[in-house]
């Protein structure tokens with residue numbers, strides 16, 4: 191009879207139960223809500239009925255746009271349900287090229303390459319493009335996938351050093367760059383990486399200052415603009431456009447197709463042709479994992495086409511953001527200031543944030559409370575996200591419900 195050791199399923203069951211009951215006891219257990227119709231300004235939630243939706247990344251209201259839906263259906267009809275392959279074997283279809291060319295043109299860079307998510311795009315970037323001796327300088331509040339990508343890089347490419355600076359602290363970045371440069375071997379590269387829009391704060395990276403510092407130190411600048419693409423700048427190009435910087439001033443972009451650009455799924459890396467070529471040749475997530483589904487590529491292409499055709503969607507989003515932020519401030523809420531569509535209301539305690547979000551849902555307003563470990567302990571918040579799909583009545587409904595809290 192084999193003996194039961196610490197590795198047996200019994201040990202796992204006890205450990206899993208203990209973690210879950212601790213989450214339950216401290217009010218931190220997440221409950222998945224089920225949506226019974228399309229994503230829009232309002233959604234139909236199981237057990238709650240029609241609710242105002244203020245927690246989706248559907249910034250431009252394109253997730254259920256008839257042309258975006260139709261493009262996906264056409265893709266399904268013309269190319270079938272799946273690629274049944276990774277890109278380099280037999281998984282590259284016409285819509286992949288069309289989408290990647292469109293993304294590159296949209297951002298004003300040489301090339302782009304798609305992945306099944308922005309998480310995967312970021313996870314591919316550093317482990318593929320870095321080599322031993324390189325240094326990665328990263329903002330402390332960068333998205334989890336950037337953090338994990340850097341961790342993975344230091345395992346795959348031993349000798350890559352990591353330097354973290356305080357969120358958006360340009361003196362901190364300058365110091366980190368000087369440190370990274372001091373120990374840099376001949377031929378090695380310094381990479382500076384930041385979110386364009388910080389997903390939990392709604393604040394934006396100081397890209398002009400970052401560009402200057404990168405130029406001073408000969409470093410490359412990588413911007414993950416998942417919450418900036420389609421949102422920031424006059425025509426929704428992203429956070430660089432907010433600062434009137436051309437896309438060519440950013441060495442590499444990563445971003446998602448799962449938010450403003452149709453919201454289905456998928457992500458990309460965009461930048462110089464040679465960098466994209468290296469990802470195609472050597473990126474493990476693309477060599478060993480299936481291509482972006484063609485239906486999604488078709489929908490995302492259509493979403494970018496609509497964005498280019500209708501820049502007024504970005505204007506409406508901006509007007510909605512201004513209105514909501516002003517009303518929230520007038521109502522006395524502590525909202526972190528910024529021009530983005532993410533308006534976090536800081537409440538402190540995780541259980542309190544979750545309880546507030548539950549109460550809002552009872553009033554027909556869907557806003558999520560974020561707590562530890564998604565944000566630091568003691569900085570739990572309600573994250574309100576504004577969309578171009580919202581009308582003034584929706585925004586007023588949010589403010590009224592928040593006041594009643």
Ligand SMILES: Cc1ncc(COP(=O)(O)O)c(C=O)c1O
Nearest residue numbers: 307308309333389416446448457
């Ligand atoms: C800054 C940032 N990067 C990457 C991602 C991941 O995007 P995706 O859902 O496409 O993997 C997110 C999503 O929350 C994000 O906010």
